[in-house]
Amino acid sequence: MKRATIRDIAERCGVSHTIVSAVLNRPWVRSRCSKEKCELIRQTARKLNYQTNTLAQAMALQHVPVVALMLRSMGKDNIYREVDFSDRAPRFMWAMQEHQIEVLTVFYRNEEEQVERFESLRSRGLIGGVASNIIPFSHWKILKAFRNSGMPYIVFGHLSSPGLCVRVSYDYSFAKEVHRRLGTRKCFLMQEENNEQILFPFEDNDDYDRFNYEPVPAVDEITGNPDNLILILGSEFYLRSKRVFAHPFILERSIYKYLIPDGVSYALYDPESVHCERTGADLLYQWMQGKQPAEREYCLPGSQPAELIIRDKRYKIKTTAIPNSIKINNNERKTK
Secondary structure, eight states, X not given: OOOOOHHHHHHHHXXXXXXXXXXXXXXXXXXXXXXXHHHHHHHHHHHTTOOOOHHHHHHHTTOOSEEEEEEEOSOTTTGGGOXXXXXXXXXXHXXXXXXXXXXXXXXXXXXXXXXXXXXXXXXXXXXXXXXEEOOTTOOHHHHHHHHHHTOOEEEESOOSSSOOEEEEEOOOTHHHHHHHHHTOOEEEEEEEETTEEEEEEBOOOSSGGGBOSSOEEOOHHHHTOTTEEEEEEOHHHHHHHOOOOSSEEEEEEGGGGGGSOTTOEEEEEOGGGOOHHHHHHHHHHHHHXXXXXXXXXXXXXXXXXXXXXXXXXXXXEEEOOOTTTOOOOTTOOOOO
């Protein structure tokens, strides 16, 4: 049996389909219809077993109960190993579902593709909001697209220009102690951009900005220099980097400790103590309800390492701690 539409009801009642839509889908809006005509429309809808198309109604009212979660990915072969997909996506989805908002996951490889996919979803009215991570030194175009669209948005990460974002400020102060123990002089944070490995020079400031946003190429002359300490985000990244390292230092989640190779220094973090996704979801929902938050950075205090292991040039394990912040594992044995 054919499903009844608004036009079917309009034909039977002798009114326009816009009036029927207003009576059935927006009863709080004053209609030009008389009370008798409005009641006739409702009775006809019941007889025809008319059912409201919730998504179409939401799109017409510009309150689409769907948000896009945009995540950067280097390809389908790596997606399940990427932290933002394995950790951030589930936590954000659960948080939004508590607000009865569905989440559409969207992947991008570079900023141009990020802008293109966002504009496509927005122009077709498929989303009512957007949350996204960013490329550290390539996000000015996507931020401009978010702000110009007028659509509620939230960014996960550190923005270089004003905008609504949530980030976690991790404590990297232990790097000074690692410097002292290993006798290194410089520190770099190693990341990947467009399938190329790059290094962010360390600056001795008090926050995440200590890693300069002007990267340099990752070459063996730098990573293999005994004067340089290289911080690497994740064991998997270290194992596939194929670089020569004089002093690699892996930053890893506690649950993946077993992936850290023998003889490599590391710091373990517990991501469960940080609620970045919850804060982002709440801010985005607040905006979608018409209460736009201030477009500023919401910085959440991150966790200090739960465990810190330093190995010197002779591959003897040393443990150290920042007072009242790091739990020491004293059961490690010396390696050969």
